[in-house]
Amino acid sequence: MPVLDTAALLHWPSERLEGGIVAHSQLEELRKLSPQRAMLIESIELEWMTVSTEDAELAAAETGDLPRLSPVDLDVLAIAIATGQELFTDDYSLQNVCRSLEIPFHAVSNRKSTQQWSWELRCIGCRATKKADSQSEQECDVCGSVMKVKRAR
Numbered sequence: 091m092p093v094l095d096t097a098a099l100l101h102w103p104s105e106r107l108e109g110g111i112v113a114h115s116q117l118e119e120l121r122k123l124s125p126q127r128a129m130l131i132e133s134i135e136l137e138w139m140t141v142s143t144e145d146a147e148l149a150a151a152e153t154g155d156l157p158r159l160s161p162v163d164l165d166v167l168a169i170a171i172a173t174g175q176e177l178f179t180d181d182y183s184l185q186n187v188c189r190s191l192e193i194p195f196h197a198v199s200n201r202k203s204t205q206q207w208s209w210e211l212r213c214i215g216c217r218a219t220k221k222a223d224s225q226s227e228q229e230c231d232v233c234g235s236v237m238k239v240k241r242a243r
């Protein structure tokens with residue numbers, strides 16, 4: 091049974107969702123996004139889980155995607171790691187972490203990213219680059235201009 095992210099809960103027909111694995115925190119998220127949809131989801135047979143996000147956080151920190159993942163994203167990722175089931179998500183950062191862990195994943199719609207990437211800081215002045223440890227901008231050590239977070243080439 092696949093692990094389903096919130097995009098699937100919002101957009102898939104209920105027959106397709108049945109039996110899927112989801113995080114308890116997704117229901118709260120869904121209630122905020124679409125109370126009507128949340129009521130529908132509660133009436134469907136799903137496997138609701140909550141697992142420790144420790145491994146998910148470590149893996150996401152490793153790829154540099156951690157700052158881009160919400161607590162709900164991490165819950166969903168943690169379930170995919172714990173169960174070893176394939177994950178349906180359109181979130182490129184979640185896909186990126188899955189790829190690094192060799193967890194199978196699919197897009198909810200048809201936008202699967204094909205390349206592994208990492209993040210780097212690139213100076214807008216002298217173009218110097220360095221590895222990004224966080225998603226915040228920094229001052230360039232070389233010329234003092236702003237370094238912005240970019241996808242590493």
Ligand SMILES: [Zn+2]
Nearest residue numbers: 213216230233
């Ligand atoms: Zn510079």
